[in-house]
Amino acid sequence: MPNTDSILRIALQKSGRLSEDSFRLFKECGIKFESGTGKLKTSSSNFPAEFLFLRDDDIPGYVEDGVADIGIVGENVFIESNRKAETTYRLGFSKCRLSIAVPRGVEYKGIDDFQGKSIATSYPRILSNFLKEQNVKADIHEISGSVEIAPSIGLAEGVCDIVSSGSTLLSNGLKEVEVIFRSEAILIANKKLSKAKHDTLNKLLFRIKAVQTAQNYKYILLNAPNDKLEDIINMIPGMKSPTIVPLAMEGWSSIHSVLEENQFWENIEAIRSAGAEGILVIPIEKMIY
Numbered sequence: 181m182p183n184t185d186s187i188l189r190i191a192l193q194k195s196g197r198l199s200e201d202s203f204r205l206f207k208e209c210g211i212k213f214e215s216g217t218g219k220l221k222t223s224s225s226n227f228p229a230e231f232l233f234l235r236d237d238d239i240p241g242y243v244e245d246g247v248a249d250i251g252i253v254g255e256n257v258f259i260e261s262n263r264k265a266e267t268t269y270r271l272g273f274s275k276c277r278l279s280i281a282v283p284r285g286v287e288y289k290g291i292d293d294f295q296g297k298s299i300a301t302s303y304p305r306i307l308s309n310f311l312k313e314q315n316v317k318a319d320i321h322e323i324s325g326s327v328e329i330a331p332s333i334g335l336a337e338g339v340c341d342i343v344s345s346g347s348t349l350l351s352n353g354l355k356e357v358e359v360i361f362r363s364e365a366i367l368i369a370n371k372k373l374s375k376a377k378h379d380t381l382n383k384l385l386f387r388i389k390a391v392q393t394a395q396n397y398k399y400i401l402l403n404a405p406n407d408k409l410e411d412i413i414n415m416i417p418g419m420k421s422p423t424i425v426p427l428a429m430e431g432w433s434s435i436h437s438v439l440e441e442n443q444f445w446e447n448i449e450a451i452r453s454a455g456a457e458g459i460l461v462i463p464i465e466k467m468i469y
């Protein structure tokens with residue numbers, strides 16, 4: 181049994197656009213817990229963690245107040261909440277942007293078009309900061325949902341809302357004219373975590389980094405004639421240096437290495453023309469430097 185002082189209370193979105201990737205992240209980190217059972221709270225069976233399943237809007241406040249020690253939330257929601265917490269890690273999923281849109285038929289020349297006009301949004305704080313920076317005085321109509329309908333019912337000249345593909349805007353006859361904020365899922369932590377909880381958080385971050393690094397890298401195996409080994413090794417240097425294993429066939433070897441996926445695609449032609457054959461590329465589950 182872990183010392184109860186070190187148990188980290190983790191707030192996750194119960195169900196929505198953050199949930200699936202958040203749950204997957206813990207699974208990839210080898211942290212087991214039951215989800216989807218309708219329970220609002222559960223413990224991990226193999227890591228000092230307790231999970232709370234909440235509406236995403238409530239997560240920043242719970243982390244600020246210490247009801248939860250850490251949480252995963254969209255940066256848009258965190259900034260809009262104006263709650264105080266540490267932004268501990270950027271997770272790279274649930275990417276979206278907060279944009280201003282206007283009816284498709286409107287000719288848009290620039291943000292100054294909004295002087296004296298009104299914009300409907302669920303993000304009044306982020307929008308008002310943006311308008312201030314741009315020296316634009318516009319009315320902000322705060323509404324909690326279905327923002328896209330505002331122009332067609334005469335509530336506002338424009339809207340400011342979350343966009344990922346833009347299809348919702350399109351089907352409501354709107355076009356995106358300004359991106360005001362780019363968001364992704366972030367891990368936030370209470371500002372006054374105890375030493376014991378901090379240690380648990382560091383263990384968690386260590387695992388998250390190992391999983392995320394691994395996702396960018398591939399394990400590569402290939403065969404090459406011995407007189408070409410040097411050229412090929414220079415192209416795939418690996419973590420320390422590649423492994424060379426002799427093949428049963430005289431004069432040939434197998435090279436094993438680790439390569440960033442982008443680097444692999446950039447170098448594949450050069451590797452082939454240097455004489456590599458039988459190239460295999462294999463996903464890596466965890467990677468620790």
Ligand code: ATP
Pocket residue numbers: 193194195196197198234235236237253254255256257274275276342343344345363364365
């Ligand atoms: P809740 O019921 O928990 O309050 P919600 O309806 O407010 O959920 P979701 O739609 O699940 O929120 O979105 C959660 C977060 O996911 C958003 O705050 C944003 O950061 C991100 N997000 C929103 N839309 C998308 C999208 N289309 N693609 C990827 N990420 C998105």
Ligand code: MG
Pocket residue numbers: 235236237
């Ligand atoms: Mg919400």
